[in-house]
Amino acid sequence: MTEAYIYDALRSPRGKGRKDGSLHEVTSAALSAQMLNAVKERNGLEGHAVEDVIWGNVTQVGEQGGCLARTAVLASDLDQSIPGLAINRFCASGMEAVNLAANQVKGGAGMAYIAGGIEMMGRVAMGSDGAAIAVDPAIAMKTYFVPQGISADIIATEYGFTREEADALAVESQNRAEAAWKDNRFAKSIVPVKDINGLTILDHDEYMRPGTTVEALGNLKASFKDMGEVMPGFDKIALMKYPHLERINHIHHAGNSSGIVDGSAAVLIGNKEFGEKYGLKPRARIRATAKIGTDPTIMLTGPVPVTEKILKDSGMSISDIDLFEVNEAFAAVVMRFMQAFDVDSSKVNVNGGAIAMGHPLGATGAIIIGTLLDELERTGKGTGLATLCIASGMGAATIIERV
Numbered sequence: 001m002t003e004a005y006i007y008d009a010l011r012s013p014r015g016k017g018r019k020d021g022s023l024h025e026v027t028s029a030a031l032s033a034q035m036l037n038a039v040k041e042r043n044g045l046e047g048h049a050v051e052d053v054i055w056g057n058v059t060q061v062g063e064q065g066g067c068l069a070r071t072a073v074l075a076s077d078l079d080q081s082i083p084g085l086a087i088n089r090f091c092a093s094g095m096e097a098v099n100l101a102a103n104q105v106k107g108g109a110g111m112a113y114i115a116g117g118i119e120m121m122g123r124v125a126m127g128s129d130g131a132a133i134a135v136d137p138a139i140a141m142k143t144y145f146v147p148q149g150i151s152a153d154i155i156a157t158e159y160g161f162t163r164e165e166a167d168a169l170a171v172e173s174q175n176r177a178e179a180a181w182k183d184n185r186f187a188k189s190i191v192p193v194k195d196i197n198g199l200t201i202l203d204h205d206e207y208m209r210p211g212t213t214v215e216a217l218g219n220l221k222a223s224f225k226d227m228g229e230v231m232p233g234f235d236k237i238a239l240m241k242y243p244h245l246e247r248i249n250h251i252h253h254a255g256n257s258s259g260i261v262d263g264s265a266a267v268l269i270g271n272k273e274f275g276e277k278y279g280l281k282p283r284a285r286i287r288a289t290a291k292i293g294t295d296p297t298i299m300l301t302g303p304v305p306v307t308e309k310i311l312k313d314s315g316m317s318i319s320d321i322d323l324f325e326v327n328e329a330f331a332a333v334v335m336r337f338m339q340a341f342d343v344d345s346s347k348v349n350v351n352g353g354a355i356a357m358g359h360p361l362g363a364t365g366a367i368i369i370g371t372l373l374d375e376l377e378r379t380g381k382g383t384g385l386a387t388l389c390i391a392s393g394m395g396a397a398t399i400i401e402r403v
Contacts, residue, residue: 002271004102005282006400007112009370010038010189011265014205014358017121022202023193023262028057028064028120031193032072035266038191039114040077043268044278050270051110053084054101056093056117057362060086061129064120072118088362089291091329092388092396093117094265095365099289099398101269111277112270117362120262126361133296133392144241144297146234148391149224149252151299152330154238156251158298159336163251166331167217170256170355172345173328177352178210185351185378189370207259207358222250223257241297256331261358265366284373284400287383288314294393300333302395303387304340310385310397318343321399322381325368327388328353337387350375364388369398376402 012031015023023031032055039045055069069084089096094117101113132139139145146154156166180186181204192203228235228248235248275282290310294302303326311317318341326337326348338348351371354364365388372384387397 001106002108004105004269004271004286005275005403006267006284006286006373007270007275007280007282008039008043008268009373010035010191011363011367011370012191012193012263013202014207014261014263014360015202016207017260017262019122021122021262022206023120024122025195026193028068028118028123029071029075031120031264032068032118033076034193035116035191035264036072036076036078036114039266039268043280047079048081050082050112050114051104052113053082054087054097054113054115055084056087056089056097056365057119058088058090058093059119059124059126059129060088062124064124089394089396090391091327091361092365092390092394093362094367095369095386095388095396095398096291098267098269098366098369099396102286102289105269105271111274112268114266114268116264116266116366118264119360119362121260121360122262144237146238146297147224147227148299149257150228150234150238150248151297152252152332153224153228153248153250154242154298155300155332155336157245157249158242159339161251161332161335164214165335166251166256167214169331169334170217171212171214173349173352173355174209174212176350177205177208177356180351181205185374188374205357207261208356212255217255220253220255223253225250238297252330252332256355258329258354258359259357261360263358263360263363263367265363265370267366267369282403283377284402286398287401288399289397291394291396294395296393299391299393300329300389301336302389302393303333303337306395306397307341307385307387310399314399321383321385322347323350323372323375323384324348325372325384325386327359327364327368328355329359329389331355333389365396369400373400
C-alpha cells in the first residue's frame with residue numbers, strides 16, 4: 001500500500017471564544033482560508049495540487065454550515081478545481097479529516113490532500129445545532145444521556161480521581177504551555193492571523209493563564225454539581241446506568257476543563273511522488289489510524305479502547321510510543337488514559353494542552369497531530385500517538401513516525 005506522509009502542519013493561534021476575543025471579528029471561512037493559503041504559500045502549491053480539502057467542524061450551522069470546506073477553498077487562493085468535504089466527528093473532526101486524507105492517499109485516491117478543521121466558538125455557539133442526541137427524548141432516554149461535564153465527573157468517580165489531582169494536572173498544563181511558548185516550541189507551526197488590511201491581530205494562544213496555582217483553582221465552584229444534583233438532576237440518570245456508584249463526585253470546573261476558543265489547523269498529506277513533484281521533504285508518515293464507539297453515558301473514555309485498538313491493529317505496544325498527545329477535554333480524561341496504560345506523565349502533553357490553550361472543537365485533532373510532530377522533531381524522538389475523546393461515546397487515534 002502507498003505510504004501517506006505529512007509534509008506540513010500548521011495552525012492559527014487560539015483566541016478566546018468570546019466577543020472580546022482577538023479572533024471574534026474573523027469569520028469561519030476567512031480563518032479557514034488563511035490556513036489554506038499558508039499551506040499553499042509555504043509549500044509552493046500550484047493549480048490542482050491536492051485532490052481535496054477535508055475540513056472538520058462540529059457546529060455546522062450559520063457561517064459554519066453549507067459545506068464550509070468548499071466555501072473555504074473558494075475564499076482562499078487555492079484553485080477552484082479543488083473541491084471540499086466538510087466532516088463532523090465531534091471533537092475528533094480535525095483528526096478524522098487527517099485520517100481520512102491519509103487513508104485516501106494510501107488507497108491511491110489522489111496524490112495529496114489538505115486536511116484539518118476549524119471552530120469559531122465565540123461566533124457559532126457550541127450546541128446551537130440542536131443535536132438529536134441531546135434534545136430528542138427518545139434517544140436521550142435510550143442512551144442515558146448526560147452532558148459531557150457530568151460524564152467527566154462520572155469518570156473521576158468511577159476511577160477514583162480527586163479534585164486535587166485534577167487541579168494539579170491543570171496547573172501542570174498551564175506551566176508546560178507557558179514554557180513551550182517561552183521556548184518558541186510552536187514557532188514552526190503558528191500562522192499569525194491577520195485582518196482584512198493585512199495587520200496581525202493574534203500571534204499567540206491568548207487563553208492561557210500563566211501563574212495558575214492549585215490553591216487558586218481550589219476556590220472555583222464545581223461547574224456541573226448543580227445540574228447533576230439539583231436541576232435537571234442528571235446524577236440520577238447516571239446512577240441508573242451505574243448503580244454500583246453511591247454518588248457522583250463533581251470535581252471539574254472551568255480551571256481543569258478545556259477552554260472555549262476560536263482556532264483552525266491544517267495538515268498537508270501526500271504520497272512520495274507528490275513530495276518529489278514539489279520538492280518537499282516528508283516530515284513523518286502516518287503509520288496507523290483508528291476509531292471506535294464507546295459507552296455514550298460515560299462518553300469520554302474513548303482514548304483508552306481506541307488506543308488498544310490502534311496498537312493491536314498495527315502490531316505495536318504502548319512501550320513503542322515515545323510521546324502522547326491526549327486531548328485535555330477534561331482533566332479526568334487524561335488521568336484515565338495514564339492510569340489505563342501506566343504511562344508516565346512526562347510523555348503526555350509535554351507542551352500543555354487544551355486546559356491551558358483551549359479546545360477549538362473541529363480543529364483540535366489536527367492541532368495535536370501537528371504539536372506531536374513538532375515535539376518529536378524537537379526532541380529527536382521517533383513515534384507518537386495522538387488521541388481524543390468524542391461526544392456521544394467515541395474515540396479516535398493516529399500514530400505517526402518521523403522519517
